Amino acid sequence: MSALLELDDLSVRLPAAGPVPLLDRVSLSLERGESLGVVGESGCGKSMAALAIMGLLPPGAVVSGGLRFDGQDLLAAPEAAWCALRGRRIGMVFQEPMTALNPIQRIGAQLAEGPRRHLRLGRGAAESEVLRLLDRVGLARISPDRYPHQLSGGQRQRVMIAMALACGPDLLLADEPTTALDMTIQGQILALLAELAAERRMALLLITHDLGVVARHAARTLVMYAGRVVETGPTPAVFARMAHPYTHGLFAASPHAIMAGGRRRLPTIQGQVPEPRARPPGCCFAPRCAAAAEDCRQSPPMLAPLDAGHLAACYHPRAAA
Amino acid sequence: MARFLAGRCAILLATLLAASVLVFLVLQVLPGDPASIMLGTSARPDTLAAMHHQLGLDRPLWQRYPLWIAALLRGDFGVSYTYSVPVADLLRARIAISLPLALLAMALSVALAIPLGVFAAARRGHLSDTLVMGVAQLGVSVPNFWLGLLLVLLFSVKLGWLPAGGFAGPRSLLLPAVALALPQAAILARVTRSSVLETLGEDFVRTARAKGLSRAAALWRHAVPNALIPVITIMGLQFSFLLAGTIIIENVFNLPGLGRLIFQAIAQRDLIVVQDLVVLLAGSVIVVNFLVDLAYAALDPRLARA
Numbered sequence: 001m002s003a004l005l006e007l008d009d010l011s012v013r014l015p016a017a018g019p020v021p022l023l024d025r026v027s028l029s030l031e032r033g034e035s036l037g038v039v040g041e042s043g044c045g046k047s048m049a050a051l052a053i054m055g056l057l058p059p060g061a062v063v064s065g066g067l068r069f070d071g072q073d074l075l076a077a078p079e080a081a082w083c084a085l086r087g088r089r090i091g092m093v094f095q096e097p098m099t100a101l102n103p104i105q106r107i108g109a110q111l112a113e114g115p116r117r118h119l120r121l122g123r124g125a126a127e128s129e130v131l132r133l134l135d136r137v138g139l140a141r142i143s144p145d146r147y148p149h150q151l152s153g154g155q156r157q158r159v160m161i162a163m164a165l166a167c168g169p170d171l172l173l174a175d176e177p178t179t180a181l182d183m184t185i186q187g188q189i190l191a192l193l194a195e196l197a198a199e200r201r202m203a204l205l206l207i208t209h210d211l212g213v214v215a216r217h218a219a220r221t222l223v224m225y226a227g228r229v230v231e232t233g234p235t236p237a238v239f240a241r242m243a244h245p246y247t248h249g250l251f252a253a254s255p256h257a258i259m260a261g262g263r264r265r266l267p268t269i270q271g272q273v274p275e276p277r278a279r280p281p282g283c284c285f286a287p288r289c290a291a292a293a294e295d296c297r298q299s300p301p302m303l304a305p306l307d308a309g310h311l312a313a314c315y316h317p318r319a320a321a
Numbered sequence: 322m323a324r325f326l327a328g329r330c331a332i333l334l335a336t337l338l339a340a341s342v343l344v345f346l347v348l349q350v351l352p353g354d355p356a357s358i359m360l361g362t363s364a365r366p367d368t369l370a371a372m373h374h375q376l377g378l379d380r381p382l383w384q385r386y387p388l389w390i391a392a393l394l395r396g397d398f399g400v401s402y403t404y405s406v407p408v409a410d411l412l413r414a415r416i417a418i419s420l421p422l423a424l425l426a427m428a429l430s431v432a433l434a435i436p437l438g439v440f441a442a443a444r445r446g447h448l449s450d451t452l453v454m455g456v457a458q459l460g461v462s463v464p465n466f467w468l469g470l471l472l473v474l475l476f477s478v479k480l481g482w483l484p485a486g487g488f489a490g491p492r493s494l495l496l497p498a499v500a501l502a503l504p505q506a507a508i509l510a511r512v513t514r515s516s517v518l519e520t521l522g523e524d525f526v527r528t529a530r531a532k533g534l535s536r537a538a539a540l541w542r543h544a545v546p547n548a549l550i551p552v553i554t555i556m557g558l559q560f561s562f563l564l565a566g567t568i569i570i571e572n573v574f575n576l577p578g579l580g581r582l583i584f585q586a587i588a589q590r591d592l593i594v595v596q597d598l599v600v601l602l603a604g605s606v607i608v609v610n611f612l613v614d615l616a617y618a619a620l621d622p623r624l625a626r627a
């Protein structure tokens with residue numbers, strides 16, 4: 001049986017933004033009920049990957065490689081087929097709850113839109129479905145007649161989640177669903193997502209730049225850097241070894257490591273993500289990598305297996321602990 | 322919502338009051354004595370004085386303003402110096418032409434501009450977008466009276482389909498309304514297009530697409546309603562231009578509307594008519610802007626609270 005979602009060397013180019021691909025030969029696969037955490041710094045292409053899966057890339061984007069969902073070749077699919085999948089079988093929660101809801105439409109109407117369209121629910125059935133959805137995401141006391149500006153950030157993100165789950169999708173893409181929220185709310189939202197995913201045997205693609213979130217909520221981890229996959233594998237294996245120096249750097253810079261040291265400031269790795277147009281010829285991470293050697297600057301390293309299901313794209317992976 | 326309404330009404334009344342004071346004062350300092358125009362330059366000083374008294378012009382300004390406003394509120398618009406008939410009767414006959422003309426022009430402009438603007442935005446960069454916006458650019462730069470003359474040449478003189486001027490039933494309003502509407506529609510279409518384009522880039526439109534809405538459904542159900550909020554502001558502003566345009570177009574088409582009346586009244590220093598008319602026009606602009614505010618609040622729930 002083939003995987004639910006399969007990306008096979010998927011590349012995305014935006015000719016308007018330059019010749020360098022924003023996504024460079026990304027491969028991943030996701031089974032039903034499985035959870036995959038995608039991590040990486042800002043600008044590494046996480047959102048691009050999610051938008052490519054939804055077929056909602058910015059106009060002019062050129063996509064190549066393979067993208068299959070439940071056996072269907074999406075890159076060859078007509079727009080109508082995409083529309084039938086979006087919101088029905090693939091749901092998406094966006095990063096910014098403040099702007100992702102229509103400010104002049106009642107949340108009830110926004111929630112009902114998917115079920116009415118995909119499940120052909122009548123007005124009355126849709127209304128009771130909206131109440132059920134609100135209840136399921138912990139908003140039983142919020143009236144569907146409210147407007148988004150009358151809700152807090154956390155409540156809006158719950159509405160977004162209810163909206164993404166409205167038609168019972170097989171795959172949920174959550175693009176930094178909690179970045180805009182404060183710490184306590186973050187935990188609640190992530191717990192809700194994990195619970196709902198488990199309850200419905202829904203596959204979850206959880207995008208974040210917080211390794212702690214991945215460690216707690218994703219069975220498998222995929223680390224991206226400058227549009228490429230640099231390390232991927234079962235979460236325990238990735239965390240135990242952190243074979244790619246970038247993964248290790250992310251961990252060292254994560255809020256948890258810093259909080260353990262008693263201070264809280266914005267985590268950073270030395271140096272910056274190269275702009276897509278200014279990527280070095282060899283390993284993209286070389287300018288920031290302490291382990292960089294001569295061979296690293298010649299040609300980019302390919303993903304290579306380390307042990308069972310654990311791959312890294314590095315000429316000098318860190319040894320197992 | 323109640324507080325919002327009360328606030329808007331207070332602003333409405335204050336603006337009306339300020340506008341009436343301004344109109345009154347400006348017309349008082351205008352040169353030209355109505356009495357001497359009515360009686361001719363050879364009139365004797367005592368007949369002039371008697372006329373001044375009859376028109377109430379011998380009283381000081383601070384007495385004349387409240388008298389005028391009080392009379393207006395009672396529905397008494399005074400008596401025209403030149404026509405010697407109640408101004409109210411004059412206005413009633415003229416409004417019956419000018420109001421339908423303005424409304425028709427506005428309706429035409431909106432009916433044309435909004436679909437075209439949305440269409441151009443949805444097809445951004447395509448040939449049809451370029452075409453629509455090119456025509457709009459042309460429309461923006463054409464003055465309405467010139468367009469009026471062109472329309473008359475084509476449809477009246479050459480084709481003989483519609484009357485060239487004068488008022489002979491609703492058909493007479495068609496050409497002047499088109500002449501008024503097209504330049505406004507051109508501006509409105511451009512505003513609509515850029516507003517829709519901006520809204521199409523918003524996150525909530527992407528959310529709508531993520532729910533499975535087609536491009537068109539996301540456009541009409543989510544982008545357009547949001548994009549119309551700024552467009553309505555422009556429509557309110559355009560109404561004032563429309564009134565000014567009516568005055569000119571009525572003269573081009575020889576229509577016996579308010580515009581012609583105000584021209585004649587100014588030329589003959591029929592102060593009371595000018596005063597009433599200007600206050601009427603200013604009042605309608607203010608009321609329309611009040612309605613725009615209400616429409617705004619009805620469309621955008623975030624405002625009704627503020």
Ligand SMILES: Nc1ncnc2c1ncn2[C@@H]1O[C@H](COP(=O)(O)OP(=O)(O)OP(=O)(O)O)[C@@H](O)[C@H]1O
Binds near residue numbers: 042
């Ligand atoms: N509409 C666009 N036009 C041109 N370039 C874009 C566009 N959107 C994103 N990019 C570029 O694509 C790259 C990847 O962006 P993406 O949004 O996928 O990053 P991300 O990993 O999601 O970052 P973040 O954590 O900030 O959300 C970035 O370099 C960004 O500058």
Ligand code: SF4
Binds near residue numbers: 313314316317
């Ligand atoms: S390939 Fe070289 S430069 Fe790149 S991450 Fe590995 S060690 Fe560092």
Ligand SMILES: [Mg+2]
Binds near residue numbers: 046
């Ligand atoms: Mg992102």
